[in-house]
Amino acid sequence: MRLLVVGRLNGQLSLAVKMAMSAGAKVAHVETIEAATQALRAGQGADLMMVDFDLDIAGLIAANEAERIRVPVVACGVGADPQRAGDAIRAGAKEFIPLPPDAELIAAVLSAVSDDNRPMVARDPGMEQVIKLADQIAPSEASILITGESGVGKEVMARHVHQKSRRANKPFISVNCAAIPENLLESELFGHEKGAFTGAVARRIGKFEEASGGTLLLDEISEMDARLQAKLLRALQEREIDRVGGGKPVKVDIRVIATSNRDLAQAVREGTFREDLLYRLNVVNLRLPSLRERPGDILALADHFVKKYAAANGLPARPLSDEAKRRLVAHRWPGNVRELENAMHRAVLLSSGAEIEEFAIRLPDGQPMAPAPDAAVARSASMAADAVSRGFVGQTVAQVEQQLILDTLTHCVGNRTHAANILGISIRTLRNKLKEYSEAGVAVPAPQAGVGNAA
Incomplete structure (x- = not known):
């Protein structure tokens, strides 16, 4: 990833730059916010700016936005008290990094805004x-x-x-x-x-x-x-x-x-x-096939994410228990690899035994993942799915799509963002569809209080 450091390179900031470079970042440096905007204008691209909190962070962000330049900012500073760190966040910074720097913290911040180091993991x-x-x-x-x-x-x-x-x-x-x-x-x-x-x-x-x-x-x-x-x-x-x-x-x-x-x-x-x-x-x-179409990749990816997030959190990389593996393979993974990654991140944090047990693998709402069905249950589910699919015969594609969208939205208690992720469409597309249904007189589930993402 490309990092633009803004501020005077005193000892602590210089050390932070060296740590960022060791974590794989390509680093450029300017001393003033005016020079930062000029560098971005001129095509010296950046995925992230690390800015000394003594500079006018709000002014830098405003100047960039006025010229339609969008680069996230992380503030940093020596001996910062919580008030000054909070001021930096309120000014528009996404994170605050205290100096002297911590190598693991810098690596974590860089990883959060970069996909540079995501290898292709495939066994299927x-x-x-x-x-x-x-x-x-x-x-x-x-x-x-x-x-x-x-x-x-x-x-x-x-x-x-x-x-x-x-x-x-x-x-x-x-x-x-x-x-x-x-x-x-x-x-x-x-x-x-x-x-x-x-x-x-x-x-x-x-x-x-x-x-x-x-x-x-x-x-x-x-x-x-x-x-x-x-x-x-x-x-x-x-x-x-x-x-x-x-x-x-x-x-x-x-x-x-x-x-x-x-x-x-x-x-x-x-x-x-x-x-x-x-x-x-x-x-x-x-x-790219969905994760449910490539079952041979599920455990390989899970093992990769366990090792990744164990290292990121300073924890031992423990193996998955046999029951945990069965549940992972049986799950449908509507959110695909991204959902699996988040589940493994949670499991690393929640597990405390010698193995990662099935109870540590949680769904996004915090509920445990369902046990893997036995053969009889699996056959019954398949028959039920066949019955549902036969129920669609005679309907147009638009009618089936509308029912799928509305059923998914009901399942997500009106949360537009969650529904769009499950459906595999953008939030903009979902909102356009819901507007179309509403104008046609179709009842659209409203978000519940506290859920948000109203259309």
């Missing part, structure tokens, strides 16, 4: 075939579309392809198209010229130029609006971009990888995604 033959295909096409310059449900590891696969490509020693830049508001995404991707909008006091280099020579990942590409899709298509075809407010094209040399948890062919039919852009992106498709 189905997943191994996907990795084999990825390795085969990685050295090419072809655009790649990575598809699959939410949480299957699409960004991990994109980083794997980049590391196997001829561009491995060049930048890997990721942009989440769903997380950035539509009015900011164009500037984020293509940059802008001075005076392009209120607050644009200087030229800003966008992600396309920042990634030049390397790989640009467009995560959740299906959430990009139609106007930007047209501009993206031109950039891919011509290998040049236009900054917002600019009058002169800028040549770029990048490889584009896109991801989607939606069926883009269906989105084309619905008129929400350009067919010509889909063809341009989908030169090679890597479909």
Whole structure:
């Protein structure tokens, strides 16, 4: 990951920089908040800023936001009391790191904002075939579309392809198209010229130029609006971009990888995604199977996450008990690898014996994971599932989709975010669907008090 350190490099901050570099960060340094904004404008990208809390953190964040620059900030300082640490957080910092620095704390903070060190863990033959295909096409310059449900590891696969490509020693830049508001995404991707909008006091280099020579990942590409899709298509075809407010094209040399948890062919039919852009992106498709489709990976991934979070928390890496393994393999994992990772993190913290027992493996709501069913119960469940599927016969796809969305939302007591994660769609897509149902007179479950995420 790329770390921009802002402040004077006295002894303690200099030591923190060395620890960050030892943890794998690529570190750049400036002394003032003005220099920090200038560096980000000029294309010296950063995934995180570590800022001396004696500087004007609120002013730095405001200056960046005025120019549509979005980089999270971690504050740091020597001898800070709780009041000053709280002031830094209220100013907009995500975390506070006290100095003298602690190597494990710095590594944990860097890990929290970076997926750089997530290896491809695969033992299931189905997943191994996907990795084999990825390795085969990685050295090419072809655009790649990575598809699959939410949480299957699409960004991990994109980083794997980049590391196997001829561009491995060049930048890997990721942009989440769903997380950035539509009015900011164009500037984020293509940059802008001075005076392009209120607050644009200087030229800003966008992600396309920042990634030049390397790989640009467009995560959740299906959430990009139609106007930007047209501009993206031109950039891919011509290998040049236009900054917002600019009058002169800028040549770029990048490889584009896109991801989607939606069926883009269906989105084309619905008129929400350009067919010509889909063809341009989908030169090679890597479909990542859900975790329930690759049962051979469940225990391998669980073991990997146990070791990872035991090390992160200074705990011994204990083996999983036989019953814990049975429950892991039997679970459906609607949240896929991301859900399994969170479950293993909790299990490492909750377990106190020589092994990680089944009671330590908890669902997101804190409930224990259900015991693995015996053969008779499994057959009964299969028959019930067949009966349910037969009940859908005669209904349109839209009717089945509506019932699935509303049933899932009811199951999540109205929580839009949880429902979207289970369904494998973005929160924006879910809210659009619910608005459509409400306007058609369909009753939509409201969030319960304290649950939040109202439509």
